[in-house]
Amino acid sequence: MAKSVTATQPHQSHSRASWRDYYEMTKPNVVLLLLLTALVGMCLSTSGWLPLQPLVAGLFGIGALSAAAAVINHVMDRRIDAQMARTFNRPVPKGKVSPRRALIFATLMAFAGYLVLDLWVNRLTALLTLASLVGYAMIYTMYLKRATPQNIVIGGLAGAAPPLLGWTAITGEVHPYALLLVLIVFIWTPPHFWALAIHREKDYARAKIPMLPVTHGVEFTKTSVLLYTILLAIVCLMPYLVGMTGIIYFAGSSLLNVGFLYYALKLKFNADEDTAMQTFRFSIVHLMVLFLVLLVDHYFKINL
Numbered sequence: 486m487a488k489s490v491t492a493t494q495p496h497q498s499h500s501r502a503s504w505r506d507y508y509e510m511t512k513p514n515v516v517l518l519l520l521l522t523a524l525v526g527m528c529l530s531t532s533g534w535l536p537l538q539p540l541v542a543g544l545f546g547i548g549a550l551s552a553a554a555a556v557i558n559h560v561m562d563r564r565i566d567a568q569m570a571r572t573f574n575r576p577v578p579k580g581k582v583s584p585r586r587a588l589i590f591a592t593l594m595a596f597a598g599y600l601v602l603d604l605w606v607n608r609l610t611a612l613l614t615l616a617s618l619v620g621y622a623m624i625y626t627m628y629l630k631r632a633t634p635q636n637i638v639i640g641g642l643a644g645a646a647p648p649l650l651g652w653t654a655i656t657g658e659v660h661p662y663a664l665l666l667v668l669i670v671f672i673w674t675p676p677h678f679w680a681l682a683i684h685r686e687k688d689y690a691r692a693k694i695p696m697l698p699v700t701h702g703v704e705f706t707k708t709s710v711l712l713y714t715i716l717l718a719i720v721c722l723m724p725y726l727v728g729m730t731g732i733i734y735f736a737g738s739s740l741l742n743v744g745f746l747y748y749a750l751k752l753k754f755n756a757d758e759d760t761a762m763q764t765f766r767f768s769i770v771h772l773m774v775l776f777l778v779l780l781v782d783h784y785f786k787i788n789l
């Protein structure tokens with residue numbers, strides 16, 4: 486393993502590629518969670534039933550463009566991925582899929598996704614989703630990631646966009662409530678990623694990626710995780726305070742934020758070697774359950 490991790494040049498034989506390698510490059514679990522946030526954006530945009538065409542075409546298009554963005558990220562990052570224990574085994578750095586084939590795969594998905602959004606959803610959603618692809622695959626991956634420890638704060642906007650994309654897919658309009666959902670995912674992203682980056686600090690240092698624990702140290706990053714988690718708890722109250730959601734959301738989101746704050750406080754003041762990864766894993770459960778709670782609240786809304 487050590488040999489592969491320290492290798493700087495990807496292997497060159499591309500004979501063993503299977504559909505699994507292509508599937509892996511789309512970051513399927515990330516895309517699934519992005520699609521959940523898009524679906525919730527769709528549901529919350531209307532009090533009635535969702536129209537079938539923008540529902541299906543919207544999820545397909547947003548999924549295809551997100552997956553394409555993830556594949557482009559695999560290609561552009563292949564040299565740094567080859568240097569990190571977490572990523573050296575990916576299909577492109579391992580030489581199972583050539584950068585050219587991966588880019589063709591990404592281009593086909595991006596074209597299909599854009600066309601479906603433009604033809605069967607609306608142009609606003611097509612353009613906003615394309616902008617998110619550019620934001621993640623070009624601006625974050627090719628520039629910000631290597632340029633500043635604020636990379637994921639700024640780049641997080643692309644990953645936070647899907648609730649808005651879902652909303653515009655149904656209504657064709659940007660609504661302040663949709664922007665509130667974007668704000669939640671945007672503020673959630675730094676504690677989500679920095680918890681993992683603390684655990685993987687040596688990886689990032691070896692690959693010379695200026696992630697916050699590398700440039701400002703682990704203690705500063707733990708404080709940043711805690712402060713963003715406090716901010717997240719406040720931002721998560723806003724949908725209730727502005728009357729967008731009812732008491733089910735208030736109770737559910739409060740419980741989730743108590744959980745996230747518990748991990749963030751433990752990470753800062755009483756961490757063992759597992760706490761950073763536990764915090765990272767909890768962040769994913771937090772966002773998934775938060776959006777499911779938004780859905781339940783929408784269809785069984787109780788106002789107190």
Ligand code: HEM
Pocket residue numbers: 514515518519522571625636637638640641642644645670674677678681769772
């Ligand atoms: C700039 C923003 C973000 C950064 C830098 C980031 C970074 C990461 C990293 C490095 C991983 C670990 C992947 C691995 O274990 O190989 C990860 C996992 C994950 N992220 Fe994020 N993330 C971001 C935004 C998001 C967003 C917006 C979502 C969904 C709404 C998300 C959902 C997930 C999920 C579900 C996983 C687990 C993947 C798996 O286990 O296969 N992330 N993230």
Ligand SMILES: CC(C)=CCC/C(C)=C/CC/C(C)=C/COP(=O)(O)OP(=O)(O)O
Pocket residue numbers: 512515516519547550551552554555558562572614615617618621626643644646647
């Ligand atoms: C169209 C649209 C909504 C696009 C957004 C697409 C998208 C896949 C966003 C997720 C963000 C993410 C997983 C960042 C990790 O990248 P990284 O390079 O820091 O992590 P890695 O080292 O695991 O590759």
